[in-house]
Amino acid sequence: MSEKYILEMQGIVKEFPGVKALNGVQLKVRPGTVHTLMGENGAGKSTLMKCLIGMYAANAGTITYKGRAVKYKSTEEALNDGISMIHQELSPVLERSVSENVWLGREPKKGIFIDYKKMRQDCLELFGKMGVDLNPDEKMKNLTVAKMQMVEIVKAISYNSSIVIMDEPTSALTDSEVEDLFRIIAELKAKDVAVIYISHKMDEIFRISDDISIFRDGTYISTDQACNLTQDEVIKRMVGREITEMFPKQECGIGEVILKVDKLSSGKAVKEVSFELHKGEILGFAGLVGAGRTETMETIFGMRPKTGGAVYINGKEVNIKSPQDAAANKIALLTEDRRGNGILGILSVKFNTVVANLKTYGFPVDSKKMAADTQEYIDRLSIKTPSMDAQIQDLSGGNQQKVLLGRWLLTDPDILIVDEPTRGIDVGAKAEIHRIISDLAKAGKAIIVVSSELPEVMGVSDRVVIMHEGRVTGVLDRCNLSQELIMKYATKEEVESKSMVREGE
Amino acid sequence: MKKMRKMLAGLSAMVMVVGLLTACGGGGSDTDSGSKSDGDSGSNGGSTKLTLIMSQRDEWLGEMEEAAVKEAKEMGINLNTVDAQSDTSKMLQFIESAKNDGQKAVIINMVDPETAEQCVEAAGDMYVVFVNRYPSDDSVLNEKVVYVGSDENTSGYFQGEWLAEHFKAEGKSEFSYILLNGILGQTSTTLRTESLLKGLEDNGVKGVEATAPLAAEYQRENAQDMIAPLLKTTQYDAIISNNDSMALGAIEAMIDQGIDPTTVPIVGIDASLDGRQAVKDGTLDMTVFQDPKGQGRGALIAAKNLINGNAINDGTDWELDETGNILWIPFEPVTIDNVDEYDNR
Amino acid sequence: MSIQRKKFLSDNMIWLVLIALVIIMSIANRNFATVSNLTTLLTGEAIKGIMAFGVAFAILTKGIDLSLGAVAALVGAVSGALVQPTDFAMRTLSSGVRLPAPAAILIGLLLGAAIGGCIGAIIAYTEIPAFIATLGAQLICRAAAKMFSNRPVSKLSDDYRFLGSGRVLGIPMIVIVFIIIAVISWFILVHTRFGKSLYAIGANSQAARVAGINVNANLIKVYVWCSLMAALGGVLLAGRSGSSDPSTSGLNYELDAIAAATVGGTSHTGGVCSVTGVIAGILILGVINNGLVLMGVDDNMTNILKGIIIIGSVVLDMRKNIKKV
Structure with a gap:
């Protein structure tokens, strides 16, 4: 029996203060397969993997790997035993080269000196094997997130692992990069390596998975072969209920122009971007990673210096130089980098909710009103948290995002910009966030949604602006939307003036 | 559970360290172990407890401190020396601590000679012996507040x-x-x-x-x-x-x-x-x-004489100034001709 | 053990340590737990404590202030020089009048605030580490103090000395000032927008900026506050001893203040600070300073113990606050 599985985890329990993250969870992985773990954020997938590789010590349960009981005390131990993990948040040494990152901590040596030549050669060899096109001497900080991801994967493989765990590896990758990743995964499978894959993207899961295990709220639900499952079934098991509509789109009247951006530029990242946003409208922004969408939003919000062009709100030109100015003009921005410039990790949910709205609480600050406001948004956005005093970093990604959304809604903005609002968020929370956005538009707010997930952009938007290398290359109405058309604009340089800006229609 | 145990371990470790240091302090200098054990830090119990407050510790002051400690041992006085590290506020705190401890006299090597008045104030009922650093305002000197040092x-x-x-x-x-x-x-x-x-x-x-x-x-x-x-x-x-x-x-x-x-x-x-x-x-x-040993010894002798109600130079051949509140330890020029005489002073 | 009890222990560890120390000291020396000795203890720690409240704000925003002691020396000398008797031969300022104490103190505090404003502006706008900016400020302020007067500024007027050495109802003014500053610090941190902003900046300055908090302006205010506390410390130091020696006044006080704030659980990774914690930190170091002197323990041993406690407290703090990875 045990021969059949390379890895068996049984009855795993993991408790954190105040939360039971895993409650008797099991997982059985066959060698040479892609085994996908599914579940909403907070379901315990990542925690389970961290228990496996020794980052966390499980409170109970057994792990059998290659027929023997194991209990790793550190990730290093697991790594040396052939289990490696590529984390959701990468932690490369930015100032060092690619090859140094691959061999970090186990550099080949000549005497007491590092043998850089061998390091480089070994690296090239690996790249060749995996079909990765990277310069081993390039500094890590010069790479795109996708390339960094590749380096991490190469690094994991270089340990001759029998199990490679990938935690949402594609969340920052472009489609072609995803293809590269899948090719590598296929090669790993061919070498009898088991890949444990964590992702929320249904289409890719069904493309590559052999087995799918589903978790919900720290408990194990089921394991099935992928061919025996349907998307709807998976979603149903994950959320424990049927999700009727992923992108609930409500018809609402679109009002007059509230925001007009005219030939906005910011350095090399944003080049003469123009568009208009109407009240009650959801304007999608699509494009490849690096197309300048985030930078455009940051320029509008005053986070990055404007080097040209103008921004008009309600027909009046505004000069926004800082996020404070933006807030004064009733603009809110839910940033893309939730951890980097979104949450205040060690502070409470309450603090995180009210922080953008501090000026309304008077002097001395009205703590009761803060608590009341927080409670209102916890209820309204159904935020799952042990209490409003819990540290926000202990919440799942989806709930963190909802707190941030609540933070901005509390400021009662006229214009809400959300950048990758559902990145790394599970299906259930995703649908909820889409509903909230749709509700807001119905209430007359003007909303910009920046997203790299085409189905999302297409699902929620009234119109979609497509950018490529800092320029707007197309604007499409909802009725004209198709994935092919968006990709066409997203990958080409010249601008079709016809569809540039919808004027006076 | 584990975290709890760790914290208790940390707490007990800290308690042990304090205990250990206390033991060290008690046993380290054998003069004060006597008074420590019976919990009597005042002067009435055979051994008198005094504090010597150093402004800082350099080579010369170290020699003075050493001589004072040696003299204290011979006199059967329990001498506690502390270093104010050039901090006037710390010095004042040490003086107050000595007062709180019920000591009868304090020997002060002032950080800042301008602060003599504050030292006397902080000392309350204690006798004060200033050593080595002469008060800027010498009107503080009287039969209870004296100076021991060399005439600069x-x-x-x-x-x-x-x-x-x-x-x-x-x-x-x-x-x-x-x-x-x-x-x-x-x-x-x-x-x-x-x-x-x-x-x-x-x-x-x-x-x-x-x-x-x-x-x-x-x-x-x-x-x-x-x-x-x-x-x-x-x-x-x-x-x-x-x-x-x-x-x-x-x-x-x-x-x-x-x-x-x-x-x-x-x-x-x-x-x-x-x-x-x-x-x-x-x-x-x-x-x-400048005789460090003389000053160190002199300070201690002066303190003891004050407590016993004698003239501060009692039992020595050092001279007093006309007020009787200053004990001068003389300076002596040293050249190659007489340097050998100082080797064992 | 229930999670609540664990949390209680972890949150109140510092008070348990303090209580344990007080018990040990009381047993070891019967003169420790007397009113007069505890007053001495508080008087001795009050100035460092006030500076600790200053630097705690800086540490809360992931900064530091190494200039506290030097600013104290400069302010002590300058404000002190304004209240020396005009007929005093060694007067620092050869001409000029003797100001009433409140005016001299106010000038001292304004000088402190101005220095803080400069330090804060440098940190906020050049983005150099606070460690470097305040290290430089330390050298400059200490040198400026020595240039201002190459000898102790003494014979300070009695009204000037009231804050540092006066008593009201038997309680030293210095302790009263400390308590007032503690209350003000608590009020700022818990009940003002400024205080809340500091937590946000410390936790994640990028996120704070996006959330519309003027990070630069708040950083400047932080260092104004720091230097203001240092200036107040300088006035108290001069008042306490009646003389302010520019070369030694406040020497290394910043380190004691940082130690107290640190032991009090102020996290150097930012975003964590409580006034009660800082008070506990000050008291722990004070009890050690005072208690071990009473026991006749060698200074070096005292410092070893302080070192162990500082490191130990940060180890505990890291375990508590850093997300378990």
């Missing part, structure tokens, strides 16, 4: 006298010098420098300072760094220092630059161990012995 008006004077004789013998009535001051503004520095100039003047020799005023803060390294660039760029006939440490720093700098230190008269004050060795080597021509 004579230290520099000895240097001046020696230098005058030296240059007169060479037939000069004028010479230039580099002067290494201690800490500017400090009474000892001021007096040493003033009395030096007076010593020169009284003996009919004119000294000209070859540089802008230098303040090396009594530190050997400071003096070395400060004088090094001047040695070859300045015209000077002598090097005068407010203490031996700085003079030694100057000698060090000269040797570094290949200048023979015996060619220039160099004078210091203190006759410290290293200073006396330099006198024997011929590099330091003259120094003035």
Whole structure:
């Protein structure tokens, strides 16, 4: 029996203060397969993997790997035993080269000196094997997130692992990069390596998975072969209920122009971007990673210096130089980098909710009103948290995002910009966030949604602006939307003036 | 559970460390173990407990402290020495602690001689013995508040006298010098420098300072760094220092630059161990012995005499000033002729 | 053990340590737990404590202030020089009148605030580490103090000395000032927008900026506050001893203040600070300072113990606050 599985985890329990993250969870992985773990954020997938590789010590349960009981005390131990993990948040040494990152901590040596030549050669060899096109001497900080991801994967493989765990590896990758990743995964499978894959993207899961295990709220639900499952079934098991509509789109009247951006530029990242946003409208922004969408939003919000062009709100030109100015003009921005410039990790949910709205609480600050406001948004956005005093970093990604959304809604903005609002968020929370956005538009707010997930952009938007290398290359109405058309604009340089800006229609 | 245990472990470890240190402190100096064990820190129980507050600890003050500790042992006094680390506020706190502990007298080597009044205030009913640093405002001295030290008006004077004789013998009535001051503004520095100039003047020799005023803060390294660039760029006939440490720093700098230190008269004050060795080597021509052991012993004797109601020089041949509240421990000039006498002082 | 009890222990560890120390000291020396000795203890720690409240704000925003002691020396000397008797031969300012104490103190505090404003502006706008900026400020302020007067500024007027050495109802003014500052610090941190902003900046300055908090302006205010506390410390130091020696006044006080704030659980990774914690930190170090002196323990041993406690407290703090990875 045990021969059949390379890895068996049984009855795993993991408790954190105040939360039971895993409650008797099991997982059985066959060698040479892609085994996908599914579940909403907070379901315990990542925690389970961290228990496996020794980052966390499980409170109970057994792990059998290659027929023997194991209990790793550190990730290093697991790594040396052939289990490696590529984390959701990468932690490369930015100032060092690619090859140094691959061999970090186990550099080949000549005497007491590092043998850089061998390091480089070994690296090239690996790249060749995996079909990765990277310069081993390039500094890590010069790479795109996708390339960094590749380096991490190469690094994991270089340990001759029998199990490679990938935690949402594609969340920052472009489609072609995803293809590269899948090719590598296929090669790993061919070498009898088991890949444990964590992702929320249904289409890719069904493309590559052999087995799918589903978790919900720290408990194990089921394991099935992928061919025996349907998307709807998976979603149903994950959320424990049927999700009727992923992108609930409500018809609402679109009002007059509230925001007009005219030939906005910011350095090399944003080049003469123009568009208009109407009240009650959801304007999608699509494009490849690096197309300048985030930078455009940051320029509008005053986070990055404007080097040209103008921004008009309600027909009046505004000069926004800082996020404070933006807030004064009733603009809110839910940033893309939730951890980097979104949450205040060690502070409470309450603090995180009210922080953008501090000026309304008077002097001395009205703590009761803060608590009341927080409670209102916890209820309204159904935020799952042990209490409003819990540290926000202990919440799942989806709930963190909802707190941030609540933070901005509390400021009662006229214009809400959300950048990758559902990145790394599970299906259930995703649908909820889409509903909230749709509700807001119905209430007359003007909303910009920046997203790299085409189905999302297409699902929620009234119109979609497509950018490529800092320029707007197309604007499409909802009725004209198709994935092919968006990709066409997203990958080409010249601008079709016809569809540039919808004027006076 | 695990975290809990760790925290308890941390707590108990800390308690143990404190206990250990307490034990160390108690047993480390054998004079105070007696009073500690019966929990009696006051003076009525055979052994008297006193506190000596040091302004800081340098070589000379260390010798003084050592002599005081030795004397205390011989007298059967339980002496607690503490270092105020140049912090007036800390010094005042130490005085108050001694008062709170019910001690009868406190010996203070002041951080800042301007604060004598505050020291006396903080000491409350305790007798106060100021040692080595003379109060700027000496009106605080009375039958309960006394000073033990050497008369700084004579230290520099000895240097001046020696230098005058030296240059007169060479037939000069004028010479230039580099002067290494201690800490500017400090009474000892001021007096040493003033009395030096007076010593020169009284003996009919004119000294000209070859540089802008230098303040090396009594530190050997400071003096070395400060004088090094001047040695070859300045015209000077002598090097005068407010203490031996700085003079030694100057000698060090000269040797570094290949200048023979015996060619220039160099004078210091203190006759410290290293200073006396330099006198024997011929590099330091003259120094003035300020008796650290005498001051340390004297302070303790004065404290004991105060407690017992005797004159503060009782049992010694040291002299008092006319008020009877100052015990002078004399300065003595030291040259190669008499340096050996100081080896066992 | 229930999670609540674990949390209680972890949150109140510092008070348990303090209580344990007080018990040990009381047993070891019967003169420790007397009113007069505890007053001495508080008087001795009050100035460092006030500076600790200053630097705690800086540490809360992931900064530090190494200039506290030097600013104290400069302010002590300058404000002190304004209240020396006009007929005093060693007067620092050869001409000029003797100001009433409140005016001199106010000038001192304004000088402190101005220095803080400069330090804060440098940190906020050049983005150099606070460690470097305040290290430089330390050297400059100490040198400026020594240039201002090369000898102790003494014979300070009695009204000037009231804050530092006066008593009201038997309680030293210095302790009263400390308590007032503690209350003000608590009020700022818990009940003002400024205080809340500091937590946000410390936790994640990028996120704070996006959330519309003027990070630069708040950083400047932080260092104004720091230097203001240092200036107040300088006035108290001068008042306490009646003389302010520019070369030694406040020497290394910043380190004691940082130690107290650190032991009090102020996290150097930012975003964590409580006034009660800082008070506990000050008291722990004070109990050690005072208690071990009473026991006749060697200073070096005292410092070893302090070192162990500082490191130990940060180890505990890291375990508590850093997300378990």
